[in-house]
Amino acid sequence: MIEPILRARGLRAFYGAAEALHGLDFQVDEGGVTALLGANGAGKTTTLRAISAVIRTEGELTFRGHPLTRRSTEDVARLGVAHVPDGRGTFTDLTVEENLRLGAYTRRDRVEARRDFERVFGYFPRLQERLFQQAGTLSGGEQQMLAISRALLMRPSLLLLDEPSFGLAPLIVAEIFRILRDINRNERVSMLIVEQNANLALDLADRAYLIETGQLVIGGRAEDMRRDDSVRRAYLGY
Amino acid sequence: MDARWNFFARLGWVVALFLSIAAPFVLGSYHLYQLTQVLIYAIALIGLNLLTGYNGQISLGHGAFFAIGGYGVAILTTKFGVPYWAAIPAAGAICFGAGFLFGFPALKFGGLYLALATFALAVAAPQMLSYKGFDAWTGGAQGLQLGKLRAPPWAHVSADTWTYLVALIAALALFGFALNLVGGRIGRALIAIRDHAIAAETMGIDAPLYKTTAFGISALYAGVAGGLSALAVGFVSPESFTLPLSLSFLVGIVVGGLASVGGAIFGAFFIEYVPNYADMLSVQFGESAKALPGAIYGLLLIAMMAAAPSGVIGLIRKIVARLFGAERA
Amino acid sequence: MALFLHQLASGLALGGIYAIMALALVMIYQATQLVNFAQGEMAMFSTYLAWKMIDSGWPYWFAFVATLAISFVGAVALERAVVRPFAKAPILASIIVFIGLAFIFNACAGWLFGYSVQSLDSPFPGRPLFGVGYISAHELGSIFVSFVVLALVYVFFRFTPLGLAMRAAAQNPASARLVGIRVGWMLSIGWGLAAAIGAVAGMMAAPIVYLDPNMMGGVLLYAFAGAVLGGVDNPWGAAFGGFLVGGLENLMGAYVVGEEVKLSVALAIIVGVLVVKPSGLFGRRIVARV
Numbered sequence: 001m002i003e004p005i006l007r008a009r010g011l012r013a014f015y016g017a018a019e020a021l022h023g024l025d026f027q028v029d030e031g032g033v034t035a036l037l038g039a040n041g042a043g044k045t046t047t048l049r050a051i052s053a054v055i056r057t058e059g060e061l062t063f064r065g066h067p068l069t070r071r072s073t074e075d076v077a078r079l080g081v082a083h084v085p086d087g088r089g090t091f092t093d094l095t096v097e098e099n100l101r102l103g104a105y106t107r108r109d110r111v112e113a114r115r116d117f118e119r120v121f122g123y124f125p126r127l128q129e130r131l132f133q134q135a136g137t138l139s140g141g142e143q144q145m146l147a148i149s150r151a152l153l154m155r156p157s158l159l160l161l162d163e164p165s166f167g168l169a170p171l172i173v174a175e176i177f178r179i180l181r182d183i184n185r186n187e188r189v190s191m192l193i194v195e196q197n198a199n200l201a202l203d204l205a206d207r208a209y210l211i212e213t214g215q216l217v218i219g220g221r222a223e224d225m226r227r228d229d230s231v232r233r234a235y236l237g238y
Numbered sequence: 239m240d241a242r243w244n245f246f247a248r249l250g251w252v253v254a255l256f257l258s259i260a261a262p263f264v265l266g267s268y269h270l271y272q273l274t275q276v277l278i279y280a281i282a283l284i285g286l287n288l289l290t291g292y293n294g295q296i297s298l299g300h301g302a303f304f305a306i307g308g309y310g311v312a313i314l315t316t317k318f319g320v321p322y323w324a325a326i327p328a329a330g331a332i333c334f335g336a337g338f339l340f341g342f343p344a345l346k347f348g349g350l351y352l353a354l355a356t357f358a359l360a361v362a363a364p365q366m367l368s369y370k371g372f373d374a375w376t377g378g379a380q381g382l383q384l385g386k387l388r389a390p391p392w393a394h395v396s397a398d399t400w401t402y403l404v405a406l407i408a409a410l411a412l413f414g415f416a417l418n419l420v421g422g423r424i425g426r427a428l429i430a431i432r433d434h435a436i437a438a439e440t441m442g443i444d445a446p447l448y449k450t451t452a453f454g455i456s457a458l459y460a461g462v463a464g465g466l467s468a469l470a471v472g473f474v475s476p477e478s479f480t481l482p483l484s485l486s487f488l489v490g491i492v493v494g495g496l497a498s499v500g501g502a503i504f505g506a507f508f509i510e511y512v513p514n515y516a517d518m519l520s521v522q523f524g525e526s527a528k529a530l531p532g533a534i535y536g537l538l539l540i541a542m543m544a545a546a547p548s549g550v551i552g553l554i555r556k557i558v559a560r561l562f563g564a565e566r567a
Numbered sequence: 568m569a570l571f572l573h574q575l576a577s578g579l580a581l582g583g584i585y586a587i588m589a590l591a592l593v594m595i596y597q598a599t600q601l602v603n604f605a606q607g608e609m610a611m612f613s614t615y616l617a618w619k620m621i622d623s624g625w626p627y628w629f630a631f632v633a634t635l636a637i638s639f640v641g642a643v644a645l646e647r648a649v650v651r652p653f654a655k656a657p658i659l660a661s662i663i664v665f666i667g668l669a670f671i672f673n674a675c676a677g678w679l680f681g682y683s684v685q686s687l688d689s690p691f692p693g694r695p696l697f698g699v700g701y702i703s704a705h706e707l708g709s710i711f712v713s714f715v716v717l718a719l720v721y722v723f724f725r726f727t728p729l730g731l732a733m734r735a736a737a738q739n740p741a742s743a744r745l746v747g748i749r750v751g752w753m754l755s756i757g758w759g760l761a762a763a764i765g766a767v768a769g770m771m772a773a774p775i776v777y778l779d780p781n782m783m784g785g786v787l788l789y790a791f792a793g794a795v796l797g798g799v800d801n802p803w804g805a806a807f808g809g810f811l812v813g814g815l816e817n818l819m820g821a822y823v824v825g826e827e828v829k830l831s832v833a834l835a836i837i838v839g840v841l842v843v844k845p846s847g848l849f850g851r852r853i854v855a856r857v
Contacts, residue, residue, distance in 0.1 A: 052745060054741070054744075072744070073744035073745060074744050074747050074748060074749050074750070077744065077745055077746060077747035078747045082745075083745045085741075085742070085745065089739070089741065089742040089745060090742070091735050091738055091739050091742060092738075093738050094731075094734065094735065094738070098731055098735075101728070101731060102731060102732070102735050102743075102746050102748070103746055105728060105731070105732055105746055105747065105748060106746070106747035106748075150746065154746060154747065290659070294659070296658075296659055296662060298662075298666070343838060343841065343842045346841060346842055346845060347841050347845075349658050349659065350600070350601065350602055350658055350662070351795075351845070353602075353604075353662050354602060354791055354795065354837060354841075355834075355837050355838050355841060357604065357788070357791070358791065358792070358833055358834040358837045358838070359834060361784060361785070361788045361830055361833075361834075362788075362828075362830040362831045362833065362834040365827055365828045365829070365830045365831060366828060366831050368827060369827060369828050370825065370827065371825075481784065485670070488663065488666060492663055496659075526677070526678045526681070528677055528682060529673075529674035529675070529677040530674070531674075532670045532671070532673050532674035532677070533671060533674035533675070533678070535670045536666075536667040536668065536669070536670030536671035536672075536673075537667070537671065538667075539663050539664065539666060539667030539670065540649065540663075540667040540668070540671075543653065543656070543660050543663050543664055543667075544652065544653075547660065
């Protein structure tokens with residue numbers, strides 16, 4: 001058994017004094033894709049925030065063996081965890097090019113970074129067309145592409161995505177998920193995807209978990225989750 | 239705990255009242271003069287505290303209203319022959335108007351911009367007061383001499399004592415009014431506006447009216463204080479009303495305790511005696527001791543924000559709670 | 568006409584000083600939503616340091632650079648030690664802390680260097696150019712230095728990675744952290760830069776307003792006016808505002824209100840702009856109101 005790239009055991013997370021996650025156990029396999037499913041307010045975004053150390057955490061949370069619970073957000077990012085937050089988190093007043101450059105800010109390898117720019121344009125040619133436009137003027141789908149590209153430019157080992165399909169037209173969403181699959185396969189980037197669109201997520205993922213009010217309800221291989229009756233009825237709608 | 243604290247607060251007021259009435263019989267004229275200054279500053283500090291402590295509107299320029307009060311009394315008594323006991327309330331009313339008017343544009347500024355604007359007011363005030371064009375009224379850079387307040391012959395007390403008593407009466411009246419204000423509905427409204435402005439509005443509190451009125455009242459207090467000061471000192475000049483004065487008011491309310499009426503007394507003692515003390519030291523240590531009040535003010539401002547944001551009053555509360563074993567401090 | 572040009576020229580020289588002070592103020596404002604009321608006193612203190620060095624025999628430009636370096640490092644330390652702890656407190660607390668710092672710097676300057684007025688010679692000596700009466704060598708040099716500072720800062724923020732990171736940290740600290748930017752250090756560096764810029768302003772101002780612990784009070788006020796006029800969330804607007812205020816102040820002082828009440832021009836500008844168009848000439852955000 002290969003060590004998972006990210007493992008959580010008894011993970012608790014707090015907004016101030018209020019406990020929002022009550023002891024979660026989950027993992028992301030090396031090179032794999034894990035989906036985090038659940039209704040609105042279930043705690044999915046909170047989980048990603050916990051991993052990125054945006055909120056206070058307790059319990060076991062390790063990334064490639066490094067504990068994440070007492071670090072700062074910047075340190076977690078520099079370890080190789082790229083977080084595409086809900087709402088994209090683009091620097092709306094900066095240009096597309098500046099947003100991308102920020103992704104590569106912490107990198108020391110200039111030449112490789114330049115090549116990564118090319119690679120990113122390969123996945124999202126539209127960004128190259130809008131390179132010097134102000135990021136805030138991009139459409140929702142383009143901003144999502146920009147956010148993912150910025151994350152990729154960090155050369156992460158783990159990509160956290162918070163509702164990549166949110167507010168986007170189905171065609172764009174399909175395109176983005178197709179590209180995510182390519183990224184996972186070609187770049188060997190592990191992913192943890194939070195999604196309300198369970199179908200899409202389970203298609204992409206090899207492992208999935210269901211969260212409800214800060215607790216894990218069920219988890220396992222994605223195909224098994226798909227076939228599970230209760231999961232299907234309650235969360236997939238058929 | 240609140241009942242205990244109220245008891246102590248009331249006890250404190252009684253003691254203060256007793257001491258202040260006994261003072262003229264006990265103190266020599268110089269010390270009495272200083273105590274008069276303390277009363278005057280205390281009045282100004284309550285005014286500022288109503289605006290900044292209770293209502294959250296930051297003013298770095300209350301020295302300007304102090305100046306308007308001082309010059310108002312000086313002009314009314316010297317140019318119009320108004321007796322002092324009428325000039326003081328008149329100056330207060332003028333300042334209320336000025337403050338109320340200033341409160342209107344202040345509504346548009348956020349807290350920070352109001353601080354900026356009032357800072358500008360404080361810096362510009364001395365120049366405006368010494369403006370040659372107003373010379374006939376203000377006496378220009380020389381200022382106005384109105385002569386110290388004299389006791390009426392039937393009172394058989396010294397001028398210093400009389401001045402002190404006038405200041406005391408004014409202070410009692412204004413303190414009483416302020417205590418009444420903050421303890422009641424209006425006080426709660428002011429605090430609500432400070433802490434949750436939007437919520438307060440939705441509850442039907444007319445925030446703009448309260449805020450401009452708060453400005454007016456705080457200016458009135460500063461104006462009355464300024465008027466009393468002019469009578470106590472005997473003259474007004476632009477140099478008496480510079481930026482450091484406004485800033486020392488801020489120091490006073492921070493040290494005494496934001497959002498506290500009683501704290502004003504502590505703050506007033508502080509800003510009256512610290513510069514005096516430093517002056518005494520400078521006689522011994524030379525000119526560099528001039529730096530002492532500023533250094534003390536600065537260090538205290540930062541230290542109090544870090545360790546005792548509720549000022550001396552807050553510390554006293556904590557001590558009382560500790561000594562008398564309250565569950566809720 | 569000659570008088571007008573002379574007033575204009577000295578107005579621009581002062582304006583350049585206000586412009587870079589305004590830039591420093593806005594830099595901090597953009598990152599923290601706070602105005603550093605102590606910026607003037609910090610600049611004054613830096614100027615005294617430079618004066619001390621020059622008095623001890625150091626060559627001017629050597630002292631200049633050393634002062635910038637010391638101001639930078641000092642401000643970084645100050646931000647981490649004194650300002651940062653109040654980052655989550657209400658604004659009144661931070662304003663009080665800044666005023667406290669202003670008191671302390673003022674007192675230290677008086678204590679260490681005395682209260683008598685000193686003179687700091689201009690590094691641009693020599694006869695005035697273009698004949699007597701138009702513009703002095705120092706005024707010209709000061710304008711030049713102001714433009715150099717503005718240009719350097721522009722290049723820094725626009726083209727260097729650190730400048731980009733600082734802009735990102737100011738605009739969106741949460742996202743900046745997610746890409747690994749140490750937002751806390753960006754704040755500290757911002758303070759350092761602002762202090763260094765302030766030091767330049769002080770050193771350019773000293774030959775004009777003379778060196779004493781209260782020299783920067785008026786300058787700070789005009790810088791505030793410039794920042795508000797230009798737009799407090801737009802650094803280049805604020806710089807432009809500074810030049811404008813400098814020109815206005817001098818011309819109003821010479822032709823309209825008289826020399827003694829020039830400061831009230833600044834007051835009028837601040838109140839006027841905040842009432843009529845709070846975002847200033849070039850700013851974007853509207854001041855919140857309730």
